[in-house]
Amino acid sequence: MTLAVEAIDLRRTFTSRSGTFRRTRKDVEAVKGVSFEIAPGELFGLLGPNGAGKTTTIKMLITLLIPTSGRANVLGHDVVHDVREVRRRIGYVFGGDRGLYERLSGLDNLRYFSELYGVPPREQKKRIGELLELVGLTGREGERVEGYSRGMRQRLHIARGLLHDPDVFFLDEPSIGIDPVGARELRATIAGLREQGKTVLLTTHYMFEADELCDRIAVIRSGEIVAEGTPAELKGLVSAGRVLEVETYGIGDEAVAARAQSAAYAPSWSRSAASCRCWSSRASPAPRSPSRCWRSWGRRVSVGSATATRRWRTPMSSW
């Protein structure tokens, strides 16, 4: 079976130059060896914060950027060499209210992109009508886009991306800047795509959106995939670990760091499962009653100094 999308050790470095007379060159590695596979008909999410490399990854897959190294295939076609073949088979929609000709009507926008994407003339009218129905813009298609709300524009974008009936659909943060009702309608539209058998790659930084829509999710951070699995698997990984915030009083940094490294005082913790979000220490003692800590956080842990008070905080209900 041919995979819908296959990314193998994709890397992308951007070079920026600054300075007027003495030019300095700086390389920024935006994507650092990203690999994943998407099966046909799957809705795959790329979840991560801003600047994580989601858009750069998607731009390599839709042929707008050439990878610095690594390779990627879409429906078996190489994204660097088989550009035309890839472009014929993919749809691309990005978030925000740009990407449309404001002075044209929604219908004219769709007609224009139908021509550019090679939709046969005989099919255009029927296809545009179906898509307007799908995205809920029937009856508003004759109005100029400059009068559309952001949600309407985004739905028109989706219709535009689907004009040539692509097999693989790339959605780059489609719900960004849309109000909750618009975003819900958009998510319903995206869920509808999966029901139609489309392969969808969705990038988002909204966890609930990825959870609601995606069959599988890859979490990307600083250009690297740090976790991958079904939403249930990823949630399972998180609940198996502990997010810990420790505030210390009257103990030196070295002692705190040593404890954090060894994690010996908490045998139920393993290094792989636990993540220590914040270790901070205050050099000056700030007396606080141990019992208060006990009440506040439900657990008090001795680190080895009789004078020390620890505050442990974890958001996990299981803790």
Added chain:
Amino acid sequence: MTRLRQLVVCFWLQFKILLFSPFEGFSAVVFPLMFATAALLVYRVNGDPEAMLYAGIGAAAMGIWTSQTVSATTLVQRERRAGTLELVVAAPTPFSLVLLPITCAMATIGLYSVLATILWDWWLFDIALHIENWPVFVLSILMATVTIALFGFLLSVSAVRYRTSWALGAALEYPGWLLCGFVVPLDLLPDVLRPISRALAPTWAVEGMRAAAAGKSARGDLAICGAVGPAYAALAGWLGVRLINAARRDATPALS
């Protein structure tokens, strides 16, 4: 056939965009007339009807040049600002075939400016065109329009790398009037500028218009014009491919 339909539909939709722009519409309608007025007022001082005819034909071509160069250099920038540049680049249609209908739409606005200027000259300055060879004159106008459009096409592709390309359009506007001999005879230009004038297709198109108006043979002028125009298109197509490859490889020019 499909490609032709694509060009026609895209041309029409881009033409609609240009028509719906109040500012661009105003400038396209009024500016050529103002330029023609200024040129003809200067020439009228001598009271020479031949000089007025010379300036009248040149002023008509000035409008196309102005509408093409200024808008062509900002063409890609406008697409980038609208967020559509990425989308048209990512389309299976070659980028040059995306830009061609847009430049043709701009050329149509330029064609209007020729006709409007000729009528303006006649109405305000009593310059009646005594054309000896109307078919050749019309052909010359069409060739001027098309070749200036192709020059605009070349400019738009060349300027894609620069976000401040609009300044290039403004900078080319007035030198182009001189270099193409619209209102000043080429003989008055320094020798060093002559090769530049000869490399510009509009120079030959305007020469053809003047020759047709005077009843002389315009064949040579139009032949050169017809050769230089497609050369612009070929060069623009080649540059377009190179620039898009550069955008994919180096992420400059940025497409968004």
